Amino acid sequence: MGAPLFKIRNLVEEHNIAVCSSNYALYGDISERVMSVLGSNAPGHEIYSIDECFLDLDRLAVADLTEWCRDLRQTTLQWTGIPVSVGVGPTKILAKLANRLAKKSAKAGGVLDLVHHPNWIETALRKTPIGDVWGVGRRWSAMLEERGIRTAHDLANAQDGWVRQRMGIVGLRTVHELRGLVCHALEDQPPPKQTTCCSRTFGTAIFDKGQVHDAVMSFAERAAEKVRHAGQVAGAVQLFVRTDPFAQDMPQKSISGSATFHRPTSDTRDITAAVLRIFERIWRDGYGWRKAGVLLLDLTAPGAAPASLFDVMEAPDDGLMQAIDRINDRYGRGTARLGLAQKDAEWRMRRENLSPSFTTRWGDIPAAKMG
Incomplete structure (x- = not known):
């Protein structure tokens, strides 16, 4: 959740909280680097968002998948400086569920494998609130909680007819994925954007x-x-x-x-x-x-x-x-334009606390002097 800075200004000053302006160029470049590392280590991958990626591990021949995931985390951290969590599951929804728990559990150490430990799936389902299930929006979450379905485990055990009547085919696919039935295949080539x-x-x-x-x-x-x-x-x-x-x-x-x-x-x-x-x-x-x-x-x-x-x-x-x-x-973007707005235009975002763009701007690279 987020809040406008002016609404929490007192908390920022009281606790000396660091404030950083949005730096989309830096975020996008770092994301591309992370996705490149992940994609180069798996037979197939799907970039879902700027900070999420699905990997196809079906064709991966390794003796210990959990250890392979830990090595991937370490490689990503070493090459990009970004810590990642890895959740492994038989379906996309179970993989996201495992990823959520891997982030929160100190015992998991950033990796949770539900494929080679299927006995953990029921525990993971019980620990996941219904609102945290991928594909369950606020409207569905409120409706389900009113009917006593408060966890992913409750939803996975709901009757198909009841789910389809109230949540449609999309909701039914979510339930099937929670049960381990693949309904959302990996998209190596995501469909073209419509907007x-x-x-x-x-x-x-x-x-x-x-x-x-x-x-x-x-x-x-x-x-x-x-x-x-x-x-x-x-x-x-x-x-x-x-x-x-x-x-x-x-x-x-x-x-x-x-x-x-x-x-x-x-x-x-x-x-x-x-x-x-x-x-x-x-x-x-x-x-x-x-x-x-x-x-x-x-x-x-x-x-x-x-x-x-x-x-x-x-x-x-x-x-x-x-x-x-x-x-x-x-x-560089903006070098050639049909019409150039003033660079100091008042409409531009306020970015007084902008972090340096170390990876995309030569002038922001720290200088090291020898001798």
Whole structure:
């Protein structure tokens, strides 16, 4: 759980708590390094999130799987400096359940193997609250607890008909996975994204239309870059802007709008033009805007959408976008842009406590002097 810094300022000062601003470039780079180490040591792997990865161990020929997992933890720590926990199970849900217990148990030492110790599964199920089961959301958790199902063990022993009636096929698959039946296969190649988003919370409430305009144009540009790097095109775009829900002394407002492209595109010019039209249509004066974002929707591979008359009339010109991407890939993001917002713009996030980007910025690498 998280909380706005201003709400816990007294605790920070009382206990001398270290405060670090978000450093997404550093987090992303470290995550890639960890995933690379994990993936290179297993026959197959699926990157589930920035800090979670599934490994396929079925084809792994080792005498002692627990010891192999401990060696993997040590290798990851040595090569990246990041401690990890390893949970082994016959299904994805049991593996996540084992991972949760491996983190919390000093006795486990960061590794819990439920495959070669199946007698531990029942104990693990009993120790896992229903709200901590992967796939059980808040709504289901509240409903299940009202009916006396408070642990993963309770859910695993629920009747299939009752589960399907109240939780659908998705809930039934969760129950089957808790029983050791594989319902979620490892995805070595995850399905292409259907949407991508670029959003930010501003450093302070922004009333000026021009500053919010600069922000959303920057977000549109970044979203377009992400889509191109994924080898996709977008069929639609959505823009949202909202005030600070924690500033109860200020007027509250949330505005949004969307547009559809007549031809799916990843061209920054098309996307920023559409966002500008939406922005002019939905803008409202008199509010202190605190967050905005641009979502690109209906993502597909280029050429996947059916051709239309517009495709003949307006053939896409990708040369400029390719040139910009090559320059930015070589010299760093933001080197070449269609329109550059001020680097000291007020809408940028407040990052007074930003940690150094040791792995992605030459100037942040500590210097060692000899002699």
